[in-house]
Amino acid sequence: MSYTASVVGGSGFTGGELLRLLDGHPEFEVVQATSRSYERKTVGHQHPNLRGMDLRFTDPSELEPVDVLFAATPHGVSMERIDAFRDAADTVVDLSADFRLGSETQYDEWYDGHDRPELLADAEYALPELNRENLPGADLIASGGCNATATILGLKPLFDAGVLSGDEDVVVDVKVGSSEGGAGGGAASSHPERSGIVRPYAPTSHRHEAEIEEFLGLSVSFTVHAVDMTRGAAATCHVFPDGPVGKKDMWSAYRESYGDEPFMRTVAGGGGVYRYPEPKAVAGTNYGEVGFEIDPGNERVVVFSAIDNMMKGSAGQAVHAANVALGIEETAGLAFQGLHPVGAP
């Protein structure tokens, strides 16, 4: 193993997912996982899937020097502790929203004041399919948000290929699982209240709109619903192009963008049970699926995009970005398939 790594905020869901991925990664050795609340407990105490892993949480105030530090802390923590993170590691991959936006102006529009606005321009936003060319050698990487990632992956090829002009009205109706609420929960995420729901979770003004605007260059109408699954984000994008769009154009646009992408699959129609992108089909993996249907009645293009919010929407994307940043094989530690069947992903 060529690189040492640490996970700050190791007891949360994305922290646990990073530990799982790094544990199976051929090039990384995990030397530290921090947790203030669970110091000295094994990582398996919080993450039962990792009960066989020989590692205990340590206090976040004492960071080990490592090659790569992954920060899986709540929004706001990374901007406070960024100097300590960069002192400890050559490469910092932040999974929070703290360094995703490009300017203080943008940040202030959606969040409440940034402690270290001067660093915003330094950080590389990481959605490797979008901008992998910026990542090699990057020392501060901001891994993309889950709902933004799902949306961008579905729409961007259509803009790149000119199938869409960028002036269209776009409605994005997202369905997400309960892991987006994080570990710990509260009344709204308790099992009796949360199971079996279709709940408007962010009817309007979800902060991921900021990332979509910045990286897609398009303002979208964005609504997020919570549904009964644990992992997964499915974005349905209803787009109204100026003129008719053909199936061939759509296929060709996705092929152009994703034909060589190791983690992207285009799924549109065919027979069988699974004809479109579904979170179940990618659960637990770094794969993303995109697909579409054309509505003959109203010249609408319906784009479907599905990811695992904790993987391609968070920890998987972060490891993918670190692979690119360090010059490791892109798929290292991420090339495994998902499960079928799987109940609620």
Place this chain on the structure above:
Amino acid sequence: MSYTASVVGGSGFTGGELLRLLDGHPEFEVVQATSRSYERKTVGHQHPNLRGMDLRFTDPSELEPVDVLFAATPHGVSMERIDAFRDAADTVVDLSADFRLGSETQYDEWYDGHDRPELLADAEYALPELNRENLPGADLIASGGCNATATILGLKPLFDAGVLSGDEDVVVDVKVGSSEGGAGGGAASSHPERSGIVRPYAPTSHRHEAEIEEFLGLSVSFTVHAVDMTRGAAATCHVFPDGPVGKKDMWSAYRESYGDEPFMRTVAGGGGVYRYPEPKAVAGTNYGEVGFEIDPGNERVVVFSAIDNMMKGSAGQAVHAANVALGIEETAGLAFQGLHPVGAP
């Protein structure tokens, strides 16, 4: 009890729901439930909730004379057997799509040829909140479809009050439960394949668009997703009005339409876990909920509407319509509350 009733197609999900409702209804006595496959079995054999009910399925070819016949048969059966139904009963309430549309032209656009097109004009479409004035004395009633009902209930008050003009672009993104697929199932609705999904179920061209067009006078962009619940239909309508719309206008429109409706509730914001319409909140009942949020960023109105597809979207609506048709108290047999908590409605 003042009226006798029968349920044709009593072994399916909506047939069972009708039996449950009629069993608890103060004015109806169920004298027959038919099922070709389960003849002579008790109704509890198919509907375990009704294991205490003393009634056995009989062959559908021998219909008892009754005051009201509820037909809960697959689409296409009612148009074939309508004469026998009308011979047996003074009032026929059909829960299929066979008699919902007003003209053969409309029907042919969405379905494959109607056996008895001359009856289409005679049948009254029943969505009591929309057109209860047409129902008293009606002898052939076509109970509205679940996804259409959810959509129409959410949008119609806004047109009636002039908040929307009817020229707007409207995207309707519906999420439905597995009972819409009916009893019996197939590979797509088997538990391992169906649980935990967000699956594009009718990406475009869902037949309920026909009802919406006809009764709302508006063409909508309509997409249906299957999600992990058993009962429930939640319609999210993304509407782009020509000019700014205020919260007051919205509240006022819903109050005007639904202020005196016994089964409609408007839910929009407030604190707590349940701030908007949710299928869970109305599961098992004839209640419908509507609510909304206004997106300040793009002058979009987001309308939420939730019903139980088997109740207000089917059997409950049918009994409601029968109550109105016969001059019974509207809420008779339907006034009970739902459950909380309930896992997956």
Place this chain on the structure above:
Amino acid sequence: MSYTASVVGGSGFTGGELLRLLDGHPEFEVVQATSRSYERKTVGHQHPNLRGMDLRFTDPSELEPVDVLFAATPHGVSMERIDAFRDAADTVVDLSADFRLGSETQYDEWYDGHDRPELLADAEYALPELNRENLPGADLIASGGCNATATILGLKPLFDAGVLSGDEDVVVDVKVGSSEGGAGGGAASSHPERSGIVRPYAPTSHRHEAEIEEFLGLSVSFTVHAVDMTRGAAATCHVFPDGPVGKKDMWSAYRESYGDEPFMRTVAGGGGVYRYPEPKAVAGTNYGEVGFEIDPGNERVVVFSAIDNMMKGSAGQAVHAANVALGIEETAGLAFQGLHPVGAP
């Protein structure tokens, strides 16, 4: 309506269930629901199924005088406030464990010291199928616990009929839903951690053993598992009788005990999907189901018992007991059927 009622602890799950039942009860008028945390909020704020109910929570320190007070407070509260409860109401029905056991000795064995041990002998344990003869005129009623109720309902007829002697080894393996954990939750009941589980919840020493011992006169080996449903308790009792037991004896024992019981159903075999007692079949209702199978290989009798823990295991049983205590028709307000299908009850 003949009686006024109040619900102390109205914002919890069983409090909400009581409000639902009393709202639909022909003889009760709810005049007060208390909640310290949600004072002045509507009951629909906590219980979305009751969004149409015109009632607001009030402070529990000021109790209205009523005919019947239902206490749905956490264990330990009733024994502290019992004098205030009895001052406010002629009849107090307590849903907690505070007054279920008959003696201080019994109580101390399973709980930590009773504030008012002298009242234990006064309180009537209420499992109406077991001891309805004690209830008429009772002024302090302790409604039975859910897991104990399921177990007792399954086994008692066999002892009464002499099919079992009472000396048998009995293993009771119970599966329960998430509502047993109450509203509010914590990490263990958060949706991501709680969904899809089979979790040993009380591997040994569950306190409901005390009730079983006292009211069944038998020590059982008792283990409770949490599974993925919201409502429901299913007890599987593995019993090893001294000699052979026939199916006829079993049927006869249940018929003898439950033949005239309005809320009990015996279900054992037959065809179809639902051949045995299941929580789904009774979800939302006051019905209980019992059934059995005989293992030819090892002369074991397997008894299945299913209830809705919030209904027959709590609020339904409490209203049933109040009906009997006041001389109201036993089934008043409780005679409705459950739902089919229903996702997770």
Place this chain on the structure above:
Amino acid sequence: MSYTASVVGGSGFTGGELLRLLDGHPEFEVVQATSRSYERKTVGHQHPNLRGMDLRFTDPSELEPVDVLFAATPHGVSMERIDAFRDAADTVVDLSADFRLGSETQYDEWYDGHDRPELLADAEYALPELNRENLPGADLIASGGCNATATILGLKPLFDAGVLSGDEDVVVDVKVGSSEGGAGGGAASSHPERSGIVRPYAPTSHRHEAEIEEFLGLSVSFTVHAVDMTRGAAATCHVFPDGPVGKKDMWSAYRESYGDEPFMRTVAGGGGVYRYPEPKAVAGTNYGEVGFEIDPGNERVVVFSAIDNMMKGSAGQAVHAANVALGIEETAGLAFQGLHPVGAP
């Protein structure tokens, strides 16, 4: 890659799981997957997790010569086609029950007549933790059944260490997920009927008792319940030892048997949410978990055992056995961790 492999019966759930495992296995190359119904379809058509895998189903009548053939066909097929299987491959690993029992007498007691009883003695039963010493060089391997595997893994160390004598009464109460019913389904496994259940699935006389008897040398009282998860089998074994058993003895017995086992974990108590074996903790993996609690009241030992029925209970165990048979590193292709959180495993 050193060995070629084929999967006969590749479109079913265990067939798909084998394909997933072999696709990620460093020593196997899959050269054929058969399916009569889906000939020429990609494997991703049936297994959406494998949409990226470049392999199409072929007709089962034309088997390619391979080093190892995995048969994932329904019970009864392997015994019919065993000669063709052995002609095609040096090593046959059968996942059905056809060759699990050691003698025709045993087989006839639980099943209906064996076509090739003379082969029963030749086949090696494979539960590697139990009998890995028999596997090297084996050419016909019968992979153990899921419920039997869970039970045997939990109990055997206690017999081996003398904590239990083998004369005890043992009640095994198993909870399983819907994948045990296989792909395709029927009414009982349709989502509306199957979700949220606690259903007695095999109240008595489950055929896996035969394996337990044969390989554990003990008759057990065995009952299987279906609960709401897709993957997973959890066995709770209630054992009544002759004399007192201490926690130390239990720990020591499990340490002795499983201390060096790569796939076994002992989990018993401690804090946190996950204190005992749970199917969720091992979902998607070849890990098995065992744990216990001692009931002070009735000198009962409660043993918990959890596996993924499709992995350690089927495909994972089969690959594990093939690894041992061929002298490959035991954990090759199986060493990955599971997911956390995961909705319904």
